Amino acid sequence: MRNMRKIKRYLLTMSLLCSLMTLGACNQNPATEKAGTPEVKGTDIGSKSAVNSEIKPADTTASQDHTDKITMTTGQGKTMELTLQTLSDSRDYLYCELVFDYGDAGNDIYSTSPLGQGKLEWWDDLDLEALAEEFGAKSVYKNGPQWWSMDEVGVMASQPVKVAGVNMVFGAHLPPGTMNIQKYTVFNPAKFQNLVWEAGKPVYQIVDAEGHVYILQGYKVPTEELATLGERFKRLPDGWEYRVNVLKENLMMKLTPREPIPSVQDEFNQIYIRISKSK
Structure with missing residues (x-):
């Protein structure tokens, strides 16, 4: 018991x-x-x-x-x-x-x-x-x-x-060891979050070699540096790219640990969440 x-x-x-x-x-x-x-x-x-x-x-x-x-x-x-x-x-x-x-x-x-x-x-x-x-x-x-x-x-x-x-x-x-995440390695955190990015506003994304798109959640660099952050990456894997996009419609995510939440962390210790292809 x-x-x-x-x-x-x-x-x-x-x-x-x-x-x-x-x-x-x-x-x-x-x-x-x-x-x-x-x-x-x-x-x-x-x-x-x-x-x-x-x-x-x-x-x-x-x-x-x-x-x-x-x-x-x-x-x-x-x-x-x-x-x-x-x-x-x-x-x-x-x-x-x-x-x-x-x-x-x-x-x-x-x-x-x-x-x-x-x-x-x-x-x-x-x-x-x-x-x-x-x-x-x-x-x-x-x-x-x-x-x-x-x-x-x-x-x-x-x-x-x-x-x-x-x-x-x-x-x-x-749990112990959860914080030690390798850069640009896909991991699946378990969390409850409801996230909304509004149409017409800039979003910051990483695209991996397979074409999966990840959107930045929280950022740690000065706001004015986000637009050109891609120029500062030194460890971005081959075939990956950083880009700035403007959404044509609202993007909403309702995250739950009952489903995988593929995510990556960049060299500035910032987390990006994969956007479902259905969105």
Whole structure:
């Protein structure tokens, strides 16, 4: 019986690679913040402080088939309830993630999105050793800052948690080794995300040698460099290309761990998601 519980817990862990996550090391970005705070649909989190925000508790019996809410266990052994939260006007929205490494117990991901745009002054001054000690982790590292490339994003997130004096959300607990993804190698993260890129706006894509098209999810280079980023690639495989495209119609993705989500990571630690040929 105990083994069955362990197996169920492991399968649940593997089923939720939060998309807050973009897998990779920190790449400090001098780009400026986008003014204002986008509206957050479906929750009470709409301000940058979000101190009094309340999220309806998740049903602890929720299954993978009920993606509006889910319960997860952190590397500290705490139970966290996550709900699906939709951030509108998310294009160029600045957010920061922290990865807490618990060794064989895996990794916890905390993010400033969707509570409010990240503050680089706070980010630059973080004492990572003190944070690791406070949260009982072996180490902590920065994943970001980064910016959403899509116009609307729905992610799984907990109620606000104070991290170094700033509200963040817990978004995922990942098995050990999940963060070590080879560049330009197709992998299949397990995550719930609803993504929308609007027609008439630029999108940034990688096309592999077989013609599969991958669209950039979150970017870590200055916004003004995205248009010519292809000129900076040094390790792009033969037959692959980077391109900028303008969509003729809205592109919508509803990602679930019940289906493969082919993805690749570039040399700037940015994640691209494969566009289905049916889209």
